[in-house]
Amino acid sequence: MSEGGDPSDEGGREVGERLVERLGERGVEYVFATFGTDHPTLIRGFAEDGAPTPILAPHEMVAASAAHGYAQATGDPGVVLVHVDVGTANLGASLHNAARSRVPLLVVAGRTPLTTDGETPGSRSIFVHWYQDVADQHGIVREYTKWEYELEAAENVDGVVDRGLDVATADPAGPTYLTLPREVLRREAPAPTPNRTTATEPATLDAGTRRRLADLLAEAEHPLVVTSYLGREEAAVPVLESFAETVGVPVVETAPAFDLNFPRDHPLHFGFGAEPHLDEADLLLVVDCDVPWVPKRASPRADATVVHVDADPEKPMYPMWDFHADLRVRADAQSALADLTEAFDPADGADRADRFGERGLARHERRRDAVPDAADADRITPDLLSHALGEALDDDAIVVDETVTNTPSVLRHCTRTKPGTYYSYCSSGLGWGLGAAAGVALARPDATVVGVVGDGSFVLGNPLAAVQMTEAYDLPHLTVVYNNEGWAAVSDAIADQYDEVGFDPSEFTRFDPGTDYAALAEGWGCHGERVSEPAELEAAVERALGAVEDGTHAILDVAVR
Structure with missing residues:
Protein backbone atom coordinates (compact mmCIF):
# COMPACT_ATOMS: atom_id res chain seq x y z
CA MET A 1 0.00 0.00 0.00
CA ARG A 186 -7.06 4.10 10.03
CA ARG A 187 -3.57 2.72 9.39
CA GLU A 188 -3.01 -0.82 8.15
CA ALA A 189 -3.20 -3.32 10.98
CA PRO A 190 -0.02 -5.22 11.82
CA ALA A 191 0.11 -8.99 11.99
CA PRO A 192 -1.40 -10.32 15.24
CA THR A 193 0.99 -11.14 18.06
CA PRO A 194 0.61 -14.09 20.45
CA ASN A 195 -1.33 -13.52 23.66
CA ARG A 196 1.38 -14.21 26.24
CA THR A 197 -0.13 -12.56 29.27
CA THR A 198 0.53 -14.40 32.52
CA ALA A 199 -1.04 -13.92 35.94
CA THR A 200 1.01 -12.51 38.82
CA GLU A 201 1.14 -14.80 41.82
CA PRO A 202 -0.20 -13.16 45.00
CA ALA A 203 2.29 -12.20 47.70
CA THR A 204 2.01 -14.05 50.99
CA LEU A 205 3.65 -13.92 54.41
CA ASP A 206 7.27 -14.75 54.97
CA ALA A 207 8.00 -17.21 57.77
CA GLY A 208 9.09 -14.58 60.29
CA THR A 209 6.04 -12.37 59.78
CA ARG A 210 3.78 -15.40 59.98
CA ARG A 211 5.24 -16.37 63.37
CA ARG A 212 5.01 -12.80 64.66
CA LEU A 213 1.36 -12.43 63.66
CA ALA A 214 0.46 -15.86 65.06
CA ASP A 215 2.06 -14.90 68.40
CA LEU A 216 0.16 -11.60 68.51
CA LEU A 217 -3.13 -13.39 67.83
CA ALA A 218 -2.45 -16.06 70.44
CA GLU A 219 -1.61 -13.48 73.11
CA ALA A 220 -4.49 -11.08 72.46
CA GLU A 221 -7.53 -11.02 74.74
CA HIS A 222 -9.73 -8.97 72.45
CA PRO A 223 -8.55 -9.22 68.81
CA LEU A 224 -10.65 -7.71 66.04
CA VAL A 225 -10.53 -7.96 62.23
CA VAL A 226 -11.48 -4.79 60.33
CA THR A 227 -12.12 -5.01 56.58
CA SER A 228 -13.85 -3.20 53.71
CA TYR A 229 -13.14 -5.03 50.46
CA LEU A 230 -11.63 -8.43 51.20
CA GLY A 231 -14.76 -9.93 49.61
CA ARG A 232 -13.83 -8.49 46.20
CA GLU A 233 -12.34 -11.95 45.72
CA GLU A 234 -15.33 -14.11 46.58
CA ALA A 235 -13.06 -17.05 47.46
CA ALA A 236 -11.56 -14.93 50.26
CA VAL A 237 -14.84 -14.85 52.22
CA PRO A 238 -14.79 -18.52 53.37
CA VAL A 239 -11.07 -18.11 54.10
CA LEU A 240 -11.81 -15.24 56.48
CA GLU A 241 -14.69 -17.25 57.97
CA SER A 242 -12.37 -20.19 58.64
CA PHE A 243 -9.73 -17.89 60.12
CA ALA A 244 -12.24 -16.20 62.44
CA GLU A 245 -13.66 -19.51 63.70
CA THR A 246 -10.28 -21.22 64.10
CA VAL A 247 -8.46 -18.36 65.82
CA GLY A 248 -11.53 -16.98 67.63
CA VAL A 249 -11.61 -13.45 66.23
CA PRO A 250 -14.70 -11.30 65.57
CA VAL A 251 -14.98 -9.34 62.32
CA VAL A 252 -16.35 -5.89 61.55
CA GLU A 253 -16.96 -4.43 58.12
CA THR A 254 -16.42 -0.72 57.81
CA ALA A 255 -19.06 1.36 56.05
CA PRO A 256 -19.04 1.55 53.16
CA ALA A 257 -18.40 -2.15 52.77
CA PHE A 258 -17.52 -2.46 49.09
CA ASP A 259 -18.50 -6.14 48.95
CA LEU A 260 -19.83 -8.82 51.24
CA ASN A 261 -16.71 -9.67 53.23
CA PHE A 262 -18.13 -11.99 55.91
CA PRO A 263 -21.55 -13.67 56.37
CA ARG A 264 -23.63 -11.01 58.09
CA ASP A 265 -25.62 -13.46 60.19
CA HIS A 266 -22.50 -15.18 61.52
CA PRO A 267 -22.05 -15.10 65.33
CA LEU A 268 -18.59 -13.58 64.83
CA HIS A 269 -19.88 -10.74 62.66
CA PHE A 270 -19.68 -7.77 65.01
CA GLY A 271 -21.36 -5.16 62.85
CA PHE A 272 -20.41 -2.29 60.62
CA GLY A 273 -17.75 0.05 61.90
CA ALA A 274 -14.84 -0.48 64.25
CA GLU A 275 -15.48 2.57 66.44
CA PRO A 276 -17.77 0.89 69.04
CA HIS A 277 -15.10 -1.77 69.69
CA LEU A 278 -11.92 0.32 69.89
CA ASP A 279 -12.03 0.82 73.65
CA GLU A 280 -11.89 -2.95 74.08
CA ALA A 281 -9.73 -4.28 71.23
CA ASP A 282 -6.10 -4.93 72.13
CA LEU A 283 -5.16 -6.24 68.67
CA LEU A 284 -6.58 -4.74 65.48
CA LEU A 285 -5.95 -6.74 62.32
CA VAL A 286 -6.86 -4.33 59.50
CA VAL A 287 -7.22 -6.33 56.28
CA ASP A 288 -8.02 -4.83 52.85
CA CYS A 289 -9.31 -1.54 54.19
CA ASP A 290 -8.54 2.12 53.43
CA VAL A 291 -10.39 3.90 56.27
CA PRO A 292 -10.55 1.52 59.26
CA TRP A 293 -12.12 4.10 61.61
CA VAL A 294 -12.82 7.82 61.80
CA PRO A 295 -10.44 9.25 64.44
CA LYS A 296 -12.82 12.07 65.38
CA ARG A 297 -15.30 9.41 66.49
CA ALA A 298 -12.92 6.93 68.10
CA SER A 299 -9.33 5.71 67.93
CA PRO A 300 -7.56 2.56 69.15
CA ARG A 301 -6.57 2.54 72.78
CA ALA A 302 -2.97 3.53 73.49
CA ASP A 303 -1.74 0.01 74.27
CA ALA A 304 -3.46 -1.68 71.32
CA THR A 305 -1.38 -3.26 68.57
CA VAL A 306 -2.44 -2.38 65.02
CA VAL A 307 -1.44 -4.60 62.10
CA HIS A 308 -2.38 -3.64 58.53
CA VAL A 309 -2.33 -6.36 55.85
CA ASP A 310 -3.00 -5.07 52.35
CA ALA A 311 -1.66 -4.94 48.81
CA ASP A 312 -0.70 -1.30 49.49
CA PRO A 313 -0.69 -0.71 53.26
CA GLU A 314 0.88 2.76 52.87
CA LYS A 315 -2.03 3.97 50.65
CA PRO A 316 0.06 6.20 48.34
CA MET A 317 -3.01 7.31 46.37
CA TYR A 318 -4.16 9.47 49.29
CA PRO A 319 -2.23 12.73 49.83
CA MET A 320 -3.20 12.70 53.52
CA TRP A 321 -3.47 9.28 55.16
CA ASP A 322 -2.20 9.04 58.72
CA PHE A 323 -3.60 5.86 60.23
CA HIS A 324 -0.89 4.45 62.50
CA ALA A 325 0.08 0.79 62.30
CA ASP A 326 2.64 -1.00 64.45
CA LEU A 327 3.21 -3.44 61.60
CA ARG A 328 2.39 -3.03 57.92
CA VAL A 329 2.40 -6.19 55.79
CA ARG A 330 2.30 -6.03 52.01
CA ALA A 331 0.53 -9.26 51.10
CA ASP A 332 -2.53 -10.78 49.47
CA ALA A 333 -5.13 -10.95 52.24
CA GLN A 334 -6.60 -14.30 51.22
CA SER A 335 -3.19 -15.99 51.16
CA ALA A 336 -2.10 -14.34 54.41
CA LEU A 337 -5.23 -15.40 56.29
CA ALA A 338 -4.97 -18.96 54.96
CA ASP A 339 -1.36 -19.13 56.17
CA LEU A 340 -2.28 -17.80 59.61
CA THR A 341 -5.17 -20.24 59.94
CA GLU A 342 -2.77 -23.12 59.38
CA ALA A 343 -0.69 -21.91 62.32
CA PHE A 344 -3.55 -22.68 64.76
CA ASP A 345 -5.28 -25.80 65.94
CA PRO A 346 -9.08 -25.29 65.97
CA ALA A 347 -9.06 -26.10 69.67
CA ASP A 348 -6.75 -23.13 70.31
CA GLY A 349 -9.40 -20.55 69.57
CA ALA A 350 -12.53 -22.48 70.52
CA ASP A 351 -13.14 -20.82 73.89
CA ARG A 352 -12.57 -17.37 72.48
CA ALA A 353 -14.79 -18.08 69.47
CA ASP A 354 -17.58 -19.29 71.77
CA ARG A 355 -17.25 -16.23 74.01
CA PHE A 356 -17.35 -13.76 71.15
CA GLY A 357 -20.00 -15.81 69.35
CA GLU A 358 -22.45 -15.45 72.24
CA ARG A 359 -22.00 -11.69 72.10
CA GLY A 360 -22.47 -11.69 68.34
CA LEU A 361 -25.70 -13.64 68.52
CA ALA A 362 -27.01 -11.20 71.11
CA ARG A 363 -26.13 -8.33 68.74
CA HIS A 364 -28.06 -9.97 65.91
CA GLU A 365 -31.09 -10.46 68.16
CA ARG A 366 -31.06 -6.82 69.27
CA ARG A 367 -30.79 -5.73 65.65
CA ARG A 368 -33.82 -7.79 64.66
CA ASP A 369 -35.85 -6.57 67.63
CA ALA A 370 -35.10 -2.93 66.79
CA VAL A 371 -37.32 -2.96 63.69
CA PRO A 372 -41.01 -2.41 64.49
CA ASP A 373 -43.76 -4.38 62.83
CA ALA A 374 -45.14 -2.50 59.86
CA ALA A 375 -48.62 -2.72 61.39
CA ASP A 376 -47.41 -0.71 64.40
CA ALA A 377 -45.38 1.89 62.50
CA ASP A 378 -46.67 5.37 61.73
CA ARG A 379 -44.13 6.02 58.97
CA ILE A 380 -41.66 4.18 56.76
CA THR A 381 -38.20 4.49 58.24
CA PRO A 382 -35.07 3.43 56.35
CA ASP A 383 -34.78 0.47 58.74
CA LEU A 384 -38.34 -0.63 58.02
CA LEU A 385 -37.75 -0.46 54.27
CA SER A 386 -34.42 -2.32 54.50
CA HIS A 387 -36.02 -5.00 56.67
CA ALA A 388 -38.89 -5.43 54.19
CA LEU A 389 -36.43 -5.91 51.35
CA GLY A 390 -34.38 -8.38 53.38
CA GLU A 391 -37.47 -10.43 54.15
CA ALA A 392 -38.57 -10.49 50.51
CA LEU A 393 -35.24 -11.41 48.89
CA ASP A 394 -33.90 -14.94 48.59
CA ASP A 395 -30.36 -15.78 49.69
CA ASP A 396 -28.97 -15.51 46.17
CA ALA A 397 -30.45 -12.09 45.38
CA ILE A 398 -27.88 -9.34 44.83
CA VAL A 399 -28.11 -5.91 46.46
CA VAL A 400 -26.29 -3.00 44.76
CA ASP A 401 -26.16 -0.22 47.32
CA GLU A 402 -25.87 3.55 46.83
CA THR A 403 -28.12 4.73 49.65
CA VAL A 404 -25.19 6.68 51.19
CA THR A 405 -26.57 8.02 54.50
CA ASN A 406 -28.92 5.03 54.65
CA THR A 407 -26.21 2.47 53.87
CA PRO A 408 -25.90 1.52 57.57
CA SER A 409 -29.60 0.65 57.53
CA VAL A 410 -29.22 -1.51 54.41
CA LEU A 411 -26.19 -3.29 55.88
CA ARG A 412 -27.92 -4.03 59.20
CA HIS A 413 -31.39 -4.98 58.05
CA CYS A 414 -31.21 -6.21 54.44
CA THR A 415 -28.98 -9.05 55.53
CA ARG A 416 -26.81 -10.72 52.91
CA THR A 417 -24.89 -13.86 53.80
CA LYS A 418 -23.28 -15.21 50.62
CA PRO A 419 -20.23 -13.95 48.73
CA GLY A 420 -21.20 -11.94 45.68
CA THR A 421 -24.62 -10.87 46.96
CA TYR A 422 -23.75 -7.30 47.99
CA TYR A 423 -21.89 -4.60 46.09
CA SER A 424 -21.21 -1.00 46.95
CA TYR A 425 -18.46 1.53 46.36
CA CYS A 426 -16.59 4.41 48.01
CA SER A 427 -19.84 6.45 48.20
CA SER A 428 -18.04 9.69 47.39
CA GLY A 429 -19.01 10.33 43.76
CA LEU A 430 -22.78 10.06 43.62
CA GLY A 431 -24.51 8.68 40.55
CA TRP A 432 -22.94 5.22 40.54
CA GLY A 433 -25.84 3.00 41.58
CA LEU A 434 -28.17 2.97 38.56
CA GLY A 435 -25.49 2.11 36.03
CA ALA A 436 -23.77 -0.30 38.41
CA ALA A 437 -26.96 -2.30 38.99
CA ALA A 438 -27.45 -2.66 35.23
CA GLY A 439 -23.85 -3.87 34.91
CA VAL A 440 -24.39 -6.43 37.65
CA ALA A 441 -27.61 -7.58 35.96
CA LEU A 442 -25.64 -8.09 32.74
CA ALA A 443 -22.99 -10.10 34.60
CA ARG A 444 -25.45 -12.19 36.62
CA PRO A 445 -28.54 -12.70 34.42
CA ASP A 446 -29.88 -15.58 36.53
CA ALA A 447 -29.93 -13.62 39.80
CA THR A 448 -32.46 -11.16 41.15
CA VAL A 449 -30.67 -7.80 41.24
CA VAL A 450 -31.93 -5.00 43.48
CA GLY A 451 -30.37 -1.56 43.25
CA VAL A 452 -31.03 0.61 46.30
CA VAL A 453 -30.35 4.34 45.95
CA GLY A 454 -31.16 7.61 47.63
CA ASP A 455 -33.19 10.13 45.69
CA GLY A 456 -30.08 12.29 45.30
CA SER A 457 -28.16 9.33 43.89
CA PHE A 458 -31.08 8.53 41.59
CA VAL A 459 -31.06 12.00 40.03
CA LEU A 460 -27.27 12.15 39.72
CA GLY A 461 -27.24 8.68 38.13
CA ASN A 462 -28.69 9.95 34.83
CA PRO A 463 -31.83 7.85 35.24
CA LEU A 464 -33.16 8.32 31.71
CA ALA A 465 -29.87 7.09 30.20
CA ALA A 466 -29.65 4.22 32.70
CA VAL A 467 -33.22 3.06 32.04
CA GLN A 468 -32.76 3.32 28.27
CA MET A 469 -29.70 1.07 28.45
CA THR A 470 -31.50 -1.34 30.79
CA GLU A 471 -34.44 -1.61 28.39
CA ALA A 472 -32.27 -1.89 25.28
CA TYR A 473 -30.31 -4.87 26.59
CA ASP A 474 -33.11 -6.59 28.51
CA LEU A 475 -31.58 -6.20 31.99
CA PRO A 476 -34.65 -6.18 34.23
CA HIS A 477 -33.96 -5.47 37.88
CA LEU A 478 -35.54 -3.63 40.77
CA THR A 479 -34.54 -0.08 41.70
CA VAL A 480 -35.67 1.04 45.16
CA VAL A 481 -35.44 4.76 45.88
CA TYR A 482 -35.00 5.68 49.55
CA ASN A 483 -36.71 9.02 48.99
CA ASN A 484 -36.08 11.53 51.79
CA GLU A 485 -36.58 14.42 49.36
CA GLY A 486 -33.16 15.92 49.69
CA TRP A 487 -29.50 15.63 50.54
CA ALA A 488 -29.41 14.09 53.99
CA ALA A 489 -25.59 14.01 53.92
CA VAL A 490 -25.49 17.81 53.68
CA SER A 491 -27.96 18.19 56.55
CA ASP A 492 -25.85 15.79 58.62
CA ALA A 493 -22.71 17.79 57.80
CA ILE A 494 -24.30 21.03 59.03
CA ALA A 495 -25.33 19.35 62.28
CA ASP A 496 -21.85 17.86 62.66
CA GLN A 497 -20.17 21.27 62.39
CA TYR A 498 -22.60 23.51 64.28
CA ASP A 499 -24.70 22.96 67.41
CA GLU A 500 -27.02 25.80 66.42
CA VAL A 501 -27.59 27.70 63.21
CA GLY A 502 -29.68 30.77 62.57
CA PHE A 503 -31.42 29.33 59.54
CA ASP A 504 -33.41 26.33 58.41
CA PRO A 505 -30.92 23.83 56.89
CA SER A 506 -33.67 22.27 54.79
CA GLU A 507 -33.74 25.43 52.65
CA PHE A 508 -30.40 24.28 51.27
CA THR A 509 -30.83 20.50 51.29
CA ARG A 510 -34.46 19.73 50.47
CA PHE A 511 -35.79 18.99 46.99
CA ASP A 512 -38.91 21.15 46.87
CA PRO A 513 -41.07 20.42 44.99
CA GLY A 514 -40.41 16.72 45.17
CA THR A 515 -40.51 14.38 42.18
CA ASP A 516 -42.76 11.39 41.65
CA TYR A 517 -40.17 8.92 40.38
CA ALA A 518 -42.78 6.20 39.99
CA ALA A 519 -44.64 8.33 37.46
CA LEU A 520 -41.41 8.83 35.54
CA ALA A 521 -40.86 5.06 35.61
CA GLU A 522 -44.25 4.39 34.09
CA GLY A 523 -43.52 6.93 31.34
CA TRP A 524 -40.34 5.00 30.57
CA GLY A 525 -42.26 1.73 30.24
CA CYS A 526 -41.22 0.36 33.63
CA HIS A 527 -43.25 -0.89 36.55
CA GLY A 528 -43.49 2.18 38.77
CA GLU A 529 -45.02 2.48 42.21
CA ARG A 530 -44.82 5.08 44.98
CA VAL A 531 -45.22 3.98 48.61
CA SER A 532 -45.67 6.23 51.62
CA GLU A 533 -47.61 4.09 54.14
CA PRO A 534 -46.05 1.23 56.15
CA ALA A 535 -49.05 -1.03 55.60
CA GLU A 536 -48.53 -0.81 51.82
CA LEU A 537 -44.83 -1.63 51.83
CA GLU A 538 -44.71 -5.44 51.85
CA ALA A 539 -47.22 -5.86 49.03
CA ALA A 540 -45.54 -3.15 46.93
CA VAL A 541 -42.16 -4.88 47.24
CA GLU A 542 -43.71 -8.18 46.18
CA ARG A 543 -45.40 -6.59 43.17
CA ALA A 544 -42.16 -4.95 42.07
CA LEU A 545 -40.20 -8.19 42.40
CA GLY A 546 -42.95 -9.97 40.48
CA ALA A 547 -42.61 -7.47 37.65
CA VAL A 548 -38.86 -8.10 37.50
CA GLU A 549 -39.44 -11.84 37.43
CA ASP A 550 -41.76 -11.24 34.47
CA GLY A 551 -38.98 -9.37 32.65
CA THR A 552 -39.90 -5.76 33.43
CA HIS A 553 -37.61 -3.22 35.03
CA ALA A 554 -39.25 -1.88 38.20
CA ILE A 555 -38.76 1.35 40.14
CA LEU A 556 -40.16 1.55 43.65
CA ASP A 557 -40.22 5.11 45.03
CA VAL A 558 -40.51 4.89 48.83
CA ALA A 559 -40.99 7.94 51.04
CA VAL A 560 -38.72 7.46 54.06
CA ARG A 561 -38.70 9.66 57.16
Missing part, protein backbone atom coordinates in the same frame (compact mmCIF):
# COMPACT_ATOMS: atom_id res chain seq x y z
CA SER A 2 1.35 3.44 -0.89
CA GLU A 3 2.25 5.98 1.79
CA GLY A 4 -0.89 7.79 2.99
CA GLY A 5 -3.19 5.35 1.20
CA ASP A 6 -6.43 4.01 2.59
CA PRO A 7 -6.06 0.33 3.64
CA SER A 8 -9.81 -0.15 3.36
CA ASP A 9 -9.59 0.62 -0.39
CA GLU A 10 -7.47 -2.50 -0.81
CA GLY A 11 -9.57 -4.70 1.48
CA GLY A 12 -7.02 -4.47 4.29
CA ARG A 13 -7.80 -4.48 7.98
CA GLU A 14 -7.15 -1.34 9.97
CA VAL A 15 -5.64 -0.73 13.38
CA GLY A 16 -9.01 0.12 14.95
CA GLU A 17 -10.43 -3.22 13.83
CA ARG A 18 -7.38 -5.03 15.18
CA LEU A 19 -7.74 -3.24 18.54
CA VAL A 20 -11.28 -4.54 18.93
CA GLU A 21 -10.14 -8.02 17.91
CA ARG A 22 -7.36 -7.91 20.53
CA LEU A 23 -9.85 -7.05 23.26
CA GLY A 24 -11.78 -10.17 22.29
CA GLU A 25 -8.62 -12.28 22.35
CA ARG A 26 -8.03 -11.07 25.91
CA GLY A 27 -11.45 -12.36 26.96
CA VAL A 28 -13.37 -9.08 26.88
CA GLU A 29 -17.04 -9.90 26.22
CA TYR A 30 -18.60 -6.43 26.49
CA VAL A 31 -17.48 -2.87 25.85
CA PHE A 32 -19.60 -0.16 27.48
CA ALA A 33 -19.66 2.52 24.79
CA THR A 34 -20.77 6.07 24.22
CA PHE A 35 -19.76 6.43 20.57
CA GLY A 36 -18.51 9.58 18.82
CA THR A 37 -17.17 10.77 15.47
CA ASP A 38 -13.71 9.37 16.27
CA HIS A 39 -14.95 5.77 16.39
CA PRO A 40 -15.93 4.68 12.82
CA THR A 41 -13.00 2.27 12.49
CA LEU A 42 -13.70 0.76 15.91
CA ILE A 43 -17.35 0.32 14.92
CA ARG A 44 -16.20 -1.63 11.85
CA GLY A 45 -14.36 -3.88 14.28
CA PHE A 46 -17.41 -4.37 16.47
CA ALA A 47 -19.43 -5.35 13.40
CA GLU A 48 -17.20 -8.37 12.76
CA ASP A 49 -18.23 -11.85 13.87
CA GLY A 50 -16.85 -12.82 17.26
CA ALA A 51 -16.10 -9.26 18.37
CA PRO A 52 -16.93 -8.09 21.90
CA THR A 53 -20.51 -6.85 22.19
CA PRO A 54 -20.85 -3.08 22.55
CA ILE A 55 -23.32 -2.00 25.24
CA LEU A 56 -24.51 1.43 24.13
CA ALA A 57 -24.92 3.84 27.03
CA PRO A 58 -26.46 7.25 26.28
CA HIS A 59 -24.26 8.87 28.94
CA GLU A 60 -20.63 8.23 29.85
CA MET A 61 -21.26 8.21 33.61
CA VAL A 62 -23.73 5.37 33.07
CA ALA A 63 -21.31 3.52 30.78
CA ALA A 64 -18.46 3.62 33.30
CA SER A 65 -20.70 2.83 36.27
CA ALA A 66 -22.14 -0.17 34.43
CA ALA A 67 -18.62 -1.35 33.61
CA HIS A 68 -17.73 -0.86 37.29
CA GLY A 69 -20.65 -3.02 38.45
CA TYR A 70 -19.88 -5.63 35.79
CA ALA A 71 -16.24 -5.79 36.89
CA GLN A 72 -17.19 -6.20 40.55
CA ALA A 73 -19.61 -9.02 39.76
CA THR A 74 -17.30 -10.93 37.40
CA GLY A 75 -13.79 -10.11 38.57
CA ASP A 76 -12.94 -9.21 34.96
CA PRO A 77 -11.86 -5.73 33.87
CA GLY A 78 -14.58 -3.45 32.57
CA VAL A 79 -13.86 -1.75 29.24
CA VAL A 80 -15.33 1.68 28.51
CA LEU A 81 -15.25 3.59 25.22
CA VAL A 82 -15.83 7.35 25.16
CA HIS A 83 -15.47 10.30 22.79
CA VAL A 84 -12.36 12.55 22.91
CA ASP A 85 -11.99 15.17 25.66
CA VAL A 86 -15.68 15.92 26.08
CA GLY A 87 -16.65 12.27 26.50
CA THR A 88 -13.78 11.86 28.93
CA ALA A 89 -14.98 14.85 30.95
CA ASN A 90 -18.50 13.43 30.91
CA LEU A 91 -17.25 10.38 32.81
CA GLY A 92 -17.58 12.69 35.79
CA ALA A 93 -17.11 11.02 39.15
CA SER A 94 -17.08 7.50 37.70
CA LEU A 95 -13.28 7.34 37.41
CA HIS A 96 -12.92 8.66 40.95
CA ASN A 97 -15.28 5.90 42.07
CA ALA A 98 -13.41 3.14 40.26
CA ALA A 99 -10.04 4.37 41.52
CA ARG A 100 -11.10 4.69 45.14
CA SER A 101 -13.04 1.42 44.98
CA ARG A 102 -10.11 -0.49 43.40
CA VAL A 103 -12.08 -1.63 40.37
CA PRO A 104 -10.24 -2.49 37.12
CA LEU A 105 -11.40 -0.41 34.15
CA LEU A 106 -9.73 0.19 30.80
CA VAL A 107 -11.10 3.48 29.47
CA VAL A 108 -10.49 3.95 25.75
CA ALA A 109 -11.06 7.44 24.38
CA GLY A 110 -10.89 8.92 20.93
CA ARG A 111 -8.44 11.72 20.21
CA THR A 112 -9.25 14.54 17.83
CA PRO A 113 -7.49 13.98 14.48
CA LEU A 114 -3.92 15.26 14.30
CA THR A 115 -3.90 16.31 10.65
CA THR A 116 -6.08 19.05 9.20
CA ASP A 117 -6.14 18.91 5.40
CA GLY A 118 -6.95 15.36 4.38
CA GLU A 119 -3.29 14.37 4.23
CA THR A 120 -4.07 10.87 5.47
CA PRO A 121 -7.15 8.75 6.19
CA GLY A 122 -8.77 9.89 9.45
CA SER A 123 -7.82 13.56 9.03
CA ARG A 124 -10.07 16.31 10.39
CA SER A 125 -13.31 16.51 8.44
CA ILE A 126 -15.79 18.59 10.49
CA PHE A 127 -15.52 21.88 12.41
CA VAL A 128 -15.84 20.30 15.85
CA HIS A 129 -12.45 18.61 15.44
CA TRP A 130 -10.80 21.97 16.15
CA TYR A 131 -12.92 22.67 19.22
CA GLN A 132 -12.14 19.24 20.65
CA ASP A 133 -8.36 19.64 20.29
CA VAL A 134 -6.90 20.15 23.78
CA ALA A 135 -3.32 20.40 25.06
CA ASP A 136 -3.56 17.64 27.67
CA GLN A 137 -6.55 15.34 27.32
CA HIS A 138 -4.91 12.85 29.69
CA GLY A 139 -4.78 15.54 32.37
CA ILE A 140 -8.55 15.23 32.77
CA VAL A 141 -8.13 11.76 34.28
CA ARG A 142 -4.52 11.60 35.47
CA GLU A 143 -5.44 11.96 39.15
CA TYR A 144 -7.46 8.72 39.01
CA THR A 145 -5.60 6.46 36.59
CA LYS A 146 -2.78 3.99 37.18
CA TRP A 147 -1.52 4.29 33.60
CA GLU A 148 -2.29 6.46 30.59
CA TYR A 149 -0.99 6.27 27.05
CA GLU A 150 -1.68 7.38 23.50
CA LEU A 151 -1.47 4.89 20.68
CA GLU A 152 1.05 6.46 18.30
CA ALA A 153 2.33 3.50 16.29
CA ALA A 154 0.19 0.93 14.51
CA GLU A 155 2.74 -1.75 15.32
CA ASN A 156 2.08 -1.36 19.07
CA VAL A 157 -1.67 -1.94 19.07
CA ASP A 158 -1.65 -5.44 20.62
CA GLY A 159 0.93 -4.57 23.24
CA VAL A 160 -0.83 -1.37 24.22
CA VAL A 161 -4.17 -3.14 24.73
CA ASP A 162 -2.41 -5.80 26.79
CA ARG A 163 -0.64 -3.19 28.89
CA GLY A 164 -3.84 -1.29 29.64
CA LEU A 165 -5.65 -4.44 30.78
CA ASP A 166 -2.70 -5.82 32.75
CA VAL A 167 -2.09 -2.63 34.72
CA ALA A 168 -5.82 -2.17 35.41
CA THR A 169 -6.09 -5.63 36.95
CA ALA A 170 -2.80 -5.63 38.86
CA ASP A 171 -3.34 -5.36 42.61
CA PRO A 172 -4.39 -2.80 43.70
CA ALA A 173 -6.72 -2.64 40.72
CA GLY A 174 -7.93 0.60 39.18
CA PRO A 175 -8.60 2.52 35.96
CA THR A 176 -6.23 2.89 33.02
CA TYR A 177 -6.68 5.28 30.09
CA LEU A 178 -5.80 4.95 26.41
CA THR A 179 -6.33 7.58 23.70
CA LEU A 180 -6.60 6.78 20.00
CA PRO A 181 -5.94 9.39 17.27
CA ARG A 182 -8.21 8.73 14.32
CA GLU A 183 -5.35 8.62 11.80
CA VAL A 184 -3.60 5.84 13.73
CA LEU A 185 -6.84 3.83 13.85
